Amino acid sequence: MLDLVIRNARLPDATDRLVDIGIEDGRIAAIEPSIAADAPSHDAEGCLCCGGFIETHIHLDKSRIIDRCAPETERQAMAVKRVSDVKPTFTVEDVYTRAKATLEEAIKNGTTRMRTHVEVDPRVGIRGFEGVQALVDEYAWAIDLELCVFPQEGLTNNPGTDELMVEGLDRGAKVVGAAPGYDTDHPGQIRRVFELAREYDVDVDMHLDFGNSPDDLDTNLVCDLTEEYGYGGRVALGHATKLSTLPPEDQIRIAKRLADSGVAVTILPATDLFLMGRDQHHNVRRGLVDANLFVEHGCNCSISSNNILNPFTPFGDCSLLRMANLHANVLQISHADRLAACFDMLTTRSAALMNLRDYGIAVGNPADIVVIDAETTARAVQVIAQPLAVFKAGRRTVTRTRPELHRP
Template identity: 25%
Template sequence: MLIKNAKLLDGRIVNIKVEGERISCIGDCRGDEVIDAENKLVIPPYFNMHFHLDSAFTSVMNISGTLWEGIRVWQEIRGKLTEDEVYRNAITAVKLMVAYGTLWIRTHVDVTEKSLKLLRAIKKVKEDMKDVAEIQITAFPQDGIYTDKGNDEILRKAIEEGADNVGLIPHNEITREDGVKSIKFAFELAREYNKDVDGHIDETDDPNSRFLEVLAKETINNSWEGRVTAGHVTAMHSWDPAYRFRILPTVSRAGITVVPNPLINAVLQGRLEGYPKRRGNAPIKEMMKFNVNVALGHDCIMDPWYPLGSGNMLQVLFVAIHMDQLTGAEELLNSINLITFNSAKAWRVKNYGIKEGNDANLLITNADDVIDLLRFMEPPKFVIKKGKIIAKDGKYVLFNGKWEEVKRKP
């Protein structure tokens, strides 16, 4: 395959030759099977660093709009879902994300549904979609590890049955002491089974929720630097500036990646107050000033926490830019890293990016540059995974060797 007239992120117009699964040449290359990029932007594919495939398309209304009602509603419906329903909904969500250019998806699966049927369904999705997307499963104790007897052991069982990462939710434990204990237990499991830690951390407006500091300390104590992700951390927008100034260098030292989820937290946070309302987003610019790695997650599609969602990571980035005012010229251009290179660092993906010898994972877009990519948020013309076209025009995905039209709902 030869992709000619491709515009790279640095502005160069080049030809890109793909042989097998690898990029073999960038520059004045020659080849037979030609795709003309027409001087449009060609970039590496996107990551979705935080998602819930098990709840996708459950479409139950949250009247108060709060995180806590969403959890209660989910507790009511999860036991009624069948594995087939969860599988069908999740497959639809993955195909949507792939059509919009996402090839890496980290999903949390609720393992406090003690039958582990949700985990079984998503494990099957991971296997069946492996040719079009890389999926990691985080064993997520939605109700907390110490809120109900046996949750700690079911978390262990989920890891033994094939989950990729150890999850936690310390702010949902009954006491701060239990929250701290849950973090320590997560690291015990991570070390025992050689897994990364991927937690929901401080997803609240409460300025007294400060579990990120405990997570950072345990990361350093366990020498787990670069292997820990903190999702949401919305309490950070309510922390005193002096406290953020003190703790963020430690978060950076621990190599923790913080994953804001701007679509969902923009509507969940600030529900218990009048005006002005807090933004509901961990402060991206401030974290980057302290060299904290920041990546973004889509979080939800049409579930008890969020009634919308299309699977488009450009939409996630668009909202993050507005919420954190990343509208300076350099800020806009560099913001693409929040769904590409920063995520690749957190995932520890090798051979990522458009370089000779790297895996041929590419998006051929309709945009002249990053600004137009963000303005219009269009799906790529072509999604290429390891040298093979797997999606076109946001409408078609290659699945099980056949092209099929992407459904917007199951």
């Protein structure tokens, strides 16, 4: 007996026909035209229906603090320091409240799975982790939330941080992260993170090669260690803006190396555009890796939000479609198939990065579905189409009505 039928759904891989999606006990039980069932229904009216969006890289713990941080001085963003200066004021309750507001915005924009990076170090202790972890069970009705514990301000050069990383993993973090650019010993931090990953059998997700030039790349070491540890498919890099400064032939070479090693890349358009090129005063470089180019040469990529309303990114509404549109706009992507590839970087490619084996519109999978006000994935990216309805495990979690004109 079906619990719900989503009727007249247009699937991403079959936009020339409409189907019904039957849901039972929180899972997809049938996908076929005109399901005959005496069950409640939702009419998708020919709109695009896909698995819920996946946020692979965001920082809930330090979102919504822009108003309490010192302003920029000239062209120096100094984002790490400006956040660090206020981290001692973070309480568990403060983190929880801010993270909750950001999480709810993501849910409203169609996100049903998320990996959030959480900082631990002596300045904030484990408070940020505790504040975010409290949301995992509370919001399980709408989103699957996965925590990645990482050392934003250094590991080998920041006494006490290693112990906090271990504590976060002991408390249930499913991913271990890194930010070697803020460590005096880049290889030392990277190697330690791989050791922790193997010890706790968790995935690796690093902030890597963030900078304005291709000097001192850490990507090659990460590929080497991924192969040494047999961790292909369990490692991701975020940012990698240094790679965007290389000639195209070198970018292709690295994309193939990443693909061969099983290392994925998350592109973070809002933050990378805001922070890169601060050493220039005109003809400023974009600093944004061409995810389409990397995908076309075998490297899996996702597109994500990173920061919301803080010194790293003083903007944000948690719309992943807006991030895909921004990426496509800046990288001058116009062909429908390449725009569709950007959509995949919010959905199927993000699922592959996070090793989600039960994602998408398929019989037996959880009924995590977003109904989008568009007919194709390319058009959804082009117009930043709005989600009209979101379902988590077959239960409706979000409703958004189309705006109406009131003509005279």
